[in-house]
Amino acid sequence: xxxxxxxxxxxxxxxxxxxxxxxxxxxxxxxxxxxxxxxxxxxxxxxxxxxxxxxxxxxxxxxxxxxxxxxxxxxxxxxxxxxxxxxxxxxxxxxxxxxxxxxxxxxxxxxxx
Amino acid sequence: xxxxxxxxxxxxxxxxxxxxxxxxxxxxxxxxxxxxxxxxxxxxxxxxxxxxxxxxxxxxxxxxxxxxxxxxxxxxxxxxxxxxxxxxxxxxxxxxxxxxxxxxxxxxxxxxxxx
Numbered sequence: 112x113x114x115x116x117x118x119x120x121x122x123x124x125x126x127x128x129x130x131x132x133x134x135x136x137x138x139x140x141x142x143x144x145x146x147x148x149x150x151x152x153x154x155x156x157x158x159x160x161x162x163x164x165x166x167x168x169x170x171x172x173x174x175x176x177x178x179x180x181x182x183x184x185x186x187x188x189x190x191x192x193x194x195x196x197x198x199x200x201x202x203x204x205x206x207x208x209x210x211x212x213x214x215x216x217x218x219x220x221x222x223x224x
Numbered sequence: 225x226x227x228x229x230x231x232x233x234x235x236x237x238x239x240x241x242x243x244x245x246x247x248x249x250x251x252x253x254x255x256x257x258x259x260x261x262x263x264x265x266x267x268x269x270x271x272x273x274x275x276x277x278x279x280x281x282x283x284x285x286x287x288x289x290x291x292x293x294x295x296x297x298x299x300x301x302x303x304x305x306x307x308x309x310x311x312x313x314x315x316x317x318x319x320x321x322x323x324x325x326x327x328x329x330x331x332x333x334x335x336x337x338x339x
Binding site: 117142152154159169202 | 228256258260269273313315317325330
């Protein structure tokens with residue numbers, strides 16, 4: 112029974128560089144969510160997919176952020192022209208349509224220097 | 225949108241004592257209330273949840289109670305153990321029908337169980 116996995120676990124990048132994170136949801140989970148968590152705060156919703164369709168985006172998701180789920184399985188989150196304010200933990204979660212429970216991965220810790 | 229407030233922000237208890245964490249929410253249409261436990265360097269782990277058609281749910285040493293009239297819900301941990309030390313988050317969904325989509329989280333409670 113494999114849970115949600117995320118890669119990489121840690122990423123250090125210089126301001127202005129582009130970064131991409133990957134999330135593999137629990138097998139057969141058709142909903143996939145991205146959240147961002149800064150130090151001392153709860154996760155904040157960024158966006159979610161049902162299968163390959165991106166159905167909701169938070170206003171936190173600026174135009175430097177793009178997410179994809181091309182085949183309805185894994186998802187990628189790209190941040191272009193990173194800024195120091197992008198430093199955070201990026202969390203992925205998945206669930207089944209019709210069920211409330213969201214299961215989180217271990218997160219990707221991004222540090223922008 | 226939904227607004228979730230969580231108290232206290234830190235809580236220290238002696239091993240074996242009980243711990244209670246409280247949350248309030250703003251949207252009366254919210255109908256699902258999960259609790260997550262997050263250990264250092266890890267993602268949030270779903271530990272218990274409750275739906276709006278029940279007032280209390282228990283799973284071994286943890287329980288959650290819900291008061292829809294007052295719009296608050298609480299996590300109760302009995303017989304606390306050092307491994308219960310972690311940050312606990314409550315959450316509530318946006319007001320959508322059917323299954324929850326985006327969750328709004330509280331700001332977290334750092335629970336420390338002293339041996």
